[in-house]
Amino acid sequence: MMKAKWFWVFPLMLMLASANALANKVSGIRVWAGPENTRLVLDLSSAADYSYFNLSNPHRLVLDLSNTQVQVDLAKVSLSGNLVKKLRPSTPKAKQDYRLVIELGQSVKPVVFPLKPTGSYGHRLVIDLPDKKGEQRVAQEQQQVAKTQSTQQLTGDRDIVIAIDPGHGGEDPGAIGPKRTYEKGITLAISKRVVRLLNQEPGLKGVLTRTGDYYVNLNRRSQIARKHRADFLVSVHADGFSTPQPRGASVWVVSAGRAKSEVGRHIEDHEVQSELLGGVGEVMGSVGGDAHLNFALVDMQKDYSMNTAYSAATEILRELGKVAHLHKKKPEHASLAVLKSPDIPSVLVEAGFITNPGEEKNLRDGNYQERIAKAIVAGIKQHYRRQPPAGTLYAMRHAERKHTVQRGESLSVLAQRYKVSVAGLKRANNLSSDSLRIGQVLVIPSS
Incomplete structure (x- = not known):
């Protein structure tokens, strides 16, 4: 009887170990807050199998990850901005799954999409959270700018x-x-x-x-x-x-x-x-x-x-x-x-x-x-x-002045008169030498 029992238990242990090894793993979670949008990024060992839904009173976004283990201490994730209030786990639909609850400061319409490995990153799952209050604040600032x-x-x-x-x-x-x-x-x-x-x-x-x-x-x-x-x-x-x-x-x-x-x-x-x-x-x-x-x-x-x-x-x-x-x-x-x-x-x-x-x-x-x-x-x-x-x-203060060269005038004389440098005069007029000719029109740079 003992042999028969172990005959079934050992394969079961192998199956569980195999399933655990094949589980997707979340190795990192980052939060980036901008004026109009907050982004969460999850680093995964393979492509995510996910679903999500919103809850209200209070506002929450619930993310379900199939056959996934999270190897991140959620309490240590830096939450920048005011939109994301807290990250916490919750009871998943199945034992091998993981449910992440994102507590929010307002209702959102999230945009969730996966990213394939590129550069130094592996698989990622991106959650973009539009910030309505931030959008309104930016719009008001832009209206003031326009006014x-x-x-x-x-x-x-x-x-x-x-x-x-x-x-x-x-x-x-x-x-x-x-x-x-x-x-x-x-x-x-x-x-x-x-x-x-x-x-x-x-x-x-x-x-x-x-x-x-x-x-x-x-x-x-x-x-x-x-x-x-x-x-x-x-x-x-x-x-x-x-x-x-x-x-x-x-x-x-x-x-x-x-x-x-x-x-x-x-x-x-x-x-x-x-x-x-x-x-x-x-x-x-x-x-x-x-x-x-x-x-x-x-x-x-x-x-x-x-x-x-x-x-x-x-x-x-x-x-x-x-x-x-x-x-x-x-x-x-x-x-x-x-x-x-x-x-x-x-x-x-x-x-x-x-x-x-x-x-x-x-x-x-x-x-x-x-x-x-x-x-x-x-x-x-x-x-x-x-x-x-x-x-x-700038046009009022630095309007381009012009001077027509008269007999006896030199770059040094004009530089002193207009309180600019000789080098500035030459640069403004693309002059390669100090020579001037009578009747030549010079641009006088701002001092």
Whole structure:
């Protein structure tokens, strides 16, 4: 009888052990809170078999995971933002399943979708929770912006709005340095400094496309800039490369085709990878991006945007060269989604290569971040002093002055008269020498 009993018990133990080994495992849970949306991400050992439903009084989202074990201490999961109040387990429908209860501060219509393995991530299950209160708050802020700008438009002294876009964020860390420095943190730190400096300059106003550690997909970044009625967009990055040797800051503008340089192609590929890491249903740039750009190129607004972007990129690059080593001394071209907005001139600033040990050390330093930020702002100011949009305070204060050269006048005499530098006069007029001719018309830069 004992032998017969063990004959049945041993196979049963094997079956249970096998089922336990085959169970899906949740090894991590992360919460990212943005102004209009909170995202939960579950790391799984295999594709999730799941279902979910909402409950009210109080508001809860219940997620059922079939044949799953959770290896995470829910009490230790960091809950950023105000939407997600608590994570806790509950009794599942079957013993081998797991039920996760997400306690919420308001009712939501969740968007739940799986992501296949990519980059450093395995299988993930993403839960997006739209924040109605956050959406209303953002809408009110944008209405106030529009009202203020409309008033300024009437008086002809509106601010030039510069959207600063910190690359990556949330699930997408960007490039990672030798000391595990995440690009997403460096870009946000530099971007916040840029906005602070812009807002100290009368006639300029800086706004951020993301204000914290959460992901914003590439299409959405331009949309945020557009809602703020931005005149210009600067996307800030600190990219990496497959080897540690490349170094130096660079500035990129849009190209109709693929980048010609190896670094440019790497940056393009990295942008596509970022969309996959960030967790979106489609990858901007792989489908339809070129058609959008081709359509935009025939539009006069796009021509203006591209010319403005290149002019500003040149000024920013010149200023960056004063504080950092340059990877290239001229703006480079790449087919990047964040640069393709037809109505907003856009540039991408690479503050350095985070995969280079020396530059990673610099990029982690607050003083160096401040110098990079000041260089970006100085380039923007120089561009708009030379080409201020009509109806702006900059146009009123920095309207282009012209002078017709008379007999006996020299660059040094004119520089002293208009309280500008000889170098500034030469740069504003693309002069390669100090020689002037009678009747020559010079542009007088702002002091």
